[in-house]
Amino acid sequence: MTTQPQQDRRVAIVTGGSRGIGRQVARRLAGDGFAVVVGYAGNKDAADEVVQAIEAAGGTAYAARADVGHEADVAALFDLAEATYGGVDAVVHAAGRMPLSPVSELDLSELDALYRTNIRGTFVVDQQAARRLRPGGALVNFSSSVVGLAFPGYGAYAASKGAVEALTLILAREMRGRDVTVNAVAPGPTATDLFLDGKDEETVARLAAQPPLERLGTPEDIAGVVSFLVGREGRWVNGQVLRANGGII
Template sequence: MSTTTPASVTTPATTQRVAIVTGGSRGIGRAVVDRLVADGHAVAIAFAGNQAAADSAVEAVRAAGGRAIAVRADVADENAVSALFDLVEQTFGGVDVVVHAAGRMDLAPLAQLDLDVLDQLHRTNVRGTFVVDQQAVRRLRSGGALVNFSSSVIGLAFPGYAAYAASKGAVEAMTLVLAREVRGRDITVNAVAPGPTATELFLEGKDEETLARLAAQPPLERLGTAEDIAGVVAFLAGPAGRWVNGQVLRANGGII
């Protein structure tokens, strides 16, 4: 595990809320990091392999006057995830918010998907969520929030998405059960299920006709933005969202 730790975050601060964002170096995860920092959180950015993107995210947080570290961790590796939480507790004094945005998407018709790819997809999306959530509920302080990521594709049922949608169905099941398992601890557990969102990864390989068709589907007649989704996460992580628990919020502009 490699880390990037600015000198300004070496002294724990127990009064500031602290968030861990997996998949926080790019896309929706990066927007969540920026929003949580703007809302006053210190943030640990967990990433899988792109050190440069993680370093860039940390630098942006520091430039905005915030506090952040970047930690490389495979979300499906229980030892790496435990070490991630250990480092965050040592650096910032505790954990108040966990946003599990890391995930993998492999698309193919069910009849054609390689089963090795299916296993890898489920290792990241299903086992990874279980591992991160397990550490989260063991470590979150009272008043904490756990936010998982599902997908509106579960309802949209796009051809080619069977394996991915199945993995996100598992995420929703875990979220709803876990919200009830932490009864009495003042911890909320929810999931956000974005619709088509104009991230770099989503836009890659799609022609203008395809993007126009996707943008026309919701009544709001546009694609979502990473900032749209980050706003929903910030609501669930903040004081205004404390009475929302055990829910899946479909942030998709009304597409379903």
């Protein structure tokens, strides 16, 4: 861990950075030269593994616990990034929940927990990002292509991600004059533990066959999109939802 601010180093916060897409995003941004604060909700060992992998590859990272729905936790996460590395240049909000159920059968306590993470959590993280990102910075939220695909069983999850898209587009306009971009990435079916959990081989094969590219996405595919959006080449992309799904319509 770097203990003194380095003004020439760009700094990224990645929530949900201990697993799945967030884990790969953290590693990719570290490879791009960012100092990375790896945010995690509860699995410290997994977050520490990400940090160790980043440091073994010559990068700089630090793991920090934060409940994204709790404003004090998220403020402390940003405080840590500023105190340790000097500021914040990119925020990638990859934390999320995905309980699947028909609308008629979903336990409302699951709905409340889902919305606390996916909607309130996005709002809390975005609020801090809007206040603290340095000029030239970038915020990337995560939606899902299921918002448009409307798969049965995804009602609550898709509704939460529809809210993420609305917030993203509005915040991009509210950031006028700040030289900060705000976008969302909406992956299609992607081979993560979260996506594969509870699905049989037939279901996975059917979903993998849907894109014209005839495969599931990988965390590396999505990390590459995020790398573009927070990098120098992505500065003219703003207020967009990028559907990274291999061409599913």
